[in-house]
Amino acid sequence: MSDDTLLVTDIQRYAVNDGPGFRTNVFLKGCSLRCAWCHNPETINKEREVYWKRRLCVQCGACLNACPRDAINAPIPPEEAQSEGSTYQKIIRERCDLCMKCVDACQFGALEIVGKPMTTESILDEVEQDRPFYDRTGGGMTVSGGEPTAHPAFTGKLLDDARKRGLHVCIDTSGFCTWETLKSLVEKVDIVLYDIKHIDSSEHERMCGAGNELILDNLRKLLELTDKEVWIRMPILEGFNDSIDYHKRAIEFLKSLPRKPARIDLLPFHNWCENKYDWLGINWPLRNIQALEPLRLEIIKDLYEANDFVATVGGSGFENREGL
Numbered sequence: 001m002s003d004d005t006l007l008v009t010d011i012q013r014y015a016v017n018d019g020p021g022f023r024t025n026v027f028l029k030g031c032s033l034r035c036a037w038c039h040n041p042e043t044i045n046k047e048r049e050v051y052w053k054r055r056l057c058v059q060c061g062a063c064l065n066a067c068p069r070d071a072i073n074a075p076i077p078p079e080e081a082q083s084e085g086s087t088y089q090k091i092i093r094e095r096c097d098l099c100m101k102c103v104d105a106c107q108f109g110a111l112e113i114v115g116k117p118m119t120t121e122s123i124l125d126e127v128e129q130d131r132p133f134y135d136r137t138g139g140g141m142t143v144s145g146g147e148p149t150a151h152p153a154f155t156g157k158l159l160d161d162a163r164k165r166g167l168h169v170c171i172d173t174s175g176f177c178t179w180e181t182l183k184s185l186v187e188k189v190d191i192v193l194y195d196i197k198h199i200d201s202s203e204h205e206r207m208c209g210a211g212n213e214l215i216l217d218n219l220r221k222l223l224e225l226t227d228k229e230v231w232i233r234m235p236i237l238e239g240f241n242d243s244i245d246y247h248k249r250a251i252e253f254l255k256s257l258p259r260k261p262a263r264i265d266l267l268p269f270h271n272w273c274e275n276k277y278d279w280l281g282i283n284w285p286l287r288n289i290q291a292l293e294p295l296r297l298e299i300i301k302d303l304y305e306a307n308d309f310v311a312t313v314g315g316s317g318f319e320n321r322e323g324l
Contacts, residue, residue: 004119004120004154004157005117005118005119006028006029006117006118006151006154007028007029007030007046007047007048007115007116007117007118008026008027008028008029008115008116008117008118008123009027009028009029009040009042009043009114009115009116009146010025010027011024011025011026011027011123011126011127012024012025012027013129013130014130014133015142016316016317017314017315017316017317018142018144018170018172018193018315018317019139019140019142019168019170019191019193019231019317020137020138020139020168020191020317021133021134021136021137021138021139021140021168021317022130022133022134022136022137022139023134023139023140023141023142023170023317024126024127024130024139024140024141024142025141025142025144025172026123026127026141026142026143026144026158027040027043027144027145027146028043028143028144028145028146028147028148028150028151028154028155029042029043029045029046029047029114029115029145029146030043030044030045030046030145030146030147030150030151031043031044031145031146031147031150031174032147032150032174032176032177032210033147033174033176033208033209033210034208034209034210035197035207035208035209035235036207036208036237036285036286037207037235037237037269037286038273039270039272039273040145040146040273040276041273041276041277041280041282041284042114042115042276042280043145043146044146046150047098047115048098048100048113048114048115049098049113049114049115049280050091050096050098050100050102050103050111050112050113050114051111051112051113051114051276051279051280052089052090052091052110052111052279052281053109053110053111053112053275053279054081054082054086054088054090054110054278055082056108056109056110057078057081057082057090057108057110058078058108058110059075059076059077059078059081060075060107060108061074061075062105062106062107063090063102063105063106063111065105066101066102066104066105067101067102068099068101069095069096069097069099070092070095071091071092071093071095071096071097071102072090072091072092072102073088073089073090073091073092076088089281090110090111091281093281100113112279114280120154120157120158120161121161123158124141124158124161124162124165124167127141127162127167128165128167131167134167134168138168139168140162140167140168140169140170140190141162141167141168141169141170142169142170142171142172142193143155143158143159143169143170143171143172144171144172145172147173147174147176147177148171148172148173148185149173149174149175149176149177149181149182149185150177152177152181152184152185155171155185156184156185156188159171159185159188159189160188163188168190169188169189169190170189170190170191170192170193171185171186171189171192171193172193172195172233173185173192173193173194173195174194174195174197174215175194175195175214175215175218175219175222176210176214176215177214177218179217179218179221182218182221182222183221183225183226186222186226186228187226189228190229191228191229191230191231191262192222192228192229192230192231193231193233193265194219194222194230194231194232194233194261195215195232195233195234195235196215196216196219196232196233196234196250197212197234197235197241198212198240198241199212199216199246199249199250199253200212201213203240203241207237207240216253219257220257220258223257223258223259223261224257224258224259229262230261230262231261231262231263231264231265231315232254232261232263232264232265233265233267233315234250234264234265234266234267235267235269236266236267236268236269236292236297236300237269237289237292238269238289238290238292242292242296242297242300244299244300244303247300247303247304248303251303251304251307251309254309255307260308260309261309262310263309263310263311263312264304264309264310264311264312265311265312265314265315266297266300266301266304266311266312266313266314266315267314267315268291268292268293268294268296268297268313268314269286269289269291269292270291270292271286271287271288271289271290271291272291274287294313294314297313298313301313
């Protein structure tokens with residue numbers, strides 16, 4: 001892959017929860033954190049991967065015959081592979097070298113390449129298709145992932161090119177990068193969507209694979225050394241960061257920052273992504289955890305508002321406009 005292309009897992013149109021107005025979200029592939037609840041596991045690995053969608057697989061054996069690495073399990077009856085609790089996986093991942101010959105051989109769409117090489121131009125050409133919606137709602141492009149700061153050169157060019165086209169731009173980041181990288185990118189955007197998973201470093205490391213010192217320090221610098229509008233994003237998981245006591249401590253932390261974030265978005269955990277884990281052959285420990293009912297977060301939202309913060313449940317950035 002050349003320096004001017006990057007793997008993109010999805011370009012999601014008509015999004016209303018990732019910045020103001022109608023937006024198009026660009027999901028870049030690659031992330032340095034390993035959050036246990038990640039709703040986009042296909043964006044973690046920087047390399048191409050293969051989905052195997054068991055519901056579409058007729059167990060014809062074409063992929064087995066095409067694979068040069070003996071990385072395909074022999075067919076079994078489709079109803080057995082698709083039965084509840086089945087542990088059968090088509091791909092033996094540790095043998096697979098991602099040659100994609102199995103994908104080429106599959107006629108039923110059961111095998112799919114995850115990660116499409118795209119240039120900044122091809123991304124923006126697709127993003128611009130919905131410019132009328134952006135103009136009418138104050139929307140634009142949100143660069144997400146994965147982690148945009150994991151690809152500073154490409155992300156920087158994408159942001160520069162978007163601004164040249166007159167697009168409103170947000171970046172959705174964990175802040176887990178050097179300050180120099182973060183600063184160079186946020187200078188190019190209108191709004192920073194900044195994730196705070198947990199304010200305690202030990203808990204952050206337990207659930208995300210790394211401590212939070214760098215993240216919190218970068219947030220402090222972001223609010224002290226720049227004038228960018230910052231929206232704090234808090235994924236909320238039951239038993240991890242959903243207690244009133246935790247959010248009282250989070251509020252005290254936020255009050256200690258150089259200036260107030262523009263808003264706090266409380267994002268309830270959901271398990272709608274469990275199919276993605278299965279398609280990647282990953283045993284997701286949280287698959288049986290129930291989605292967090294948004295109404296349960298209203299009392300936490302009220303707590304933030306009582307402390308003079310603007311807060312939402314779900315992060316909607318859409319304001320109804322006349323004519324829509």
